[in-house]
Amino acid sequence: MIRPLLAALLLAAAPVSAQQSHLTVQSTTSTQNSGLYEHILPIFEASSGIDVRVVAVGTGQALKNAGNCDGDMLITHAKAAEETFVAEGKGLARHPLMYNDFVLVGPKADPAGAAGEDIVVALTRIAEAQAAFASRADDSGTNKAERALWAAAGTDPTQGSGAWYLETGSGMGATLNLGTAQGAYVLTDRATWDTFANKGDFEILVEGDPRLFNQYGIIIVNPAACPATRIDEAQSFARWLLGPEGQNAIEAFAPNGKQLFFPNASE
Incomplete structure (x- = not known):
């Protein structure tokens, strides 16, 4: 069952008219180093025309960077720190994405x-x-x-x-x-x-x-705190990641036949 906040996000924005559109994701290093982005980003970029630029650092640094308005979205894995980020008004709702x-x-x-x-x-x-x-x-x-x-x-x-x-x-x-x-x-x-x-x-x-247990979440940077946030592009990528196509792409990522991440956006 899709939670109300997730349903609202999936319906929040119309598809981006994405000529030369891009967004910056502040991300934990494990997602980058594993090769996950090399697998999923071409799929999203081909369907959306949006260029996703990943800054891969530790979760703590990613949260600091996004809090300084350097980025449009977070993909990290420290739930308590992520919830604090949202509670401080720096990010919109936090959504579970996947786990390992x-x-x-x-x-x-x-x-x-x-x-x-x-x-x-x-x-x-x-x-x-x-x-x-x-x-x-x-x-x-x-x-x-x-x-x-x-x-x-x-x-x-x-x-x-x-x-x-x-x-x-x-x-x-x-x-x-x-x-x-x-x-x-x-x-x-x-x-x-x-x-x-x-x-x-x-x-x-x-x-x-x-x-x-290691849960990953996503957060869109709050445009009220960071007016330059590319909100349409970020919502488009979030809808894709949390929807069936993105979740299936994550599940299908299995280098050497071994699945590394397990999607759980609907939980």
Whole structure:
């Protein structure tokens, strides 16, 4: 069943007369690095004539950029921060778009004995062993999720900063590269891990814990806060993403036969 807010958005704007039209999407890096946009954007652009320009940064930076009126739409994965963005009047309604999950990866030898089905137990064991752990430490959606999981484990890993807790301040790919080079555990979104080429002897050690659920949402920047927002183009792209064609395109994205994102706009 389509929620009332979503139904209103799907009907909100007439199709854009899109000669030379474009919009800027502030997006999390996982959607870009996975190749999702390379798959779905040509489909939308061919039918709409709208050029979608993606700025791929961590979710925290994406929200800051959009709050500074640098962008027309957000595709990010930090629900609480997204809801705050809307509550502050910077964005219109937030809509769920798709989901996947986070996974804990590390060396096959698993020196901390972290492998299992409980992410909090795994992080507790890593902290107790002071085993190397590489963190993005960049306020991205993944970093926000990681901090929440450490809090659930009752641990402040930053007390080990520079020793066993390695803060990269970088994107997921760079953090995974450091992790594999240093033998450090890493929390990563599954899409980036599945498309990451430098796995070495690393493998997934924890997956399937409900606390590793990773929801993506979309928000149109509020034109009342940012008058230059390309509202017609943004609404056109949002209608497409949240409608059957966009949701089917997301579902069909399966590099090497493996689906990386699962559409759930109607939930």
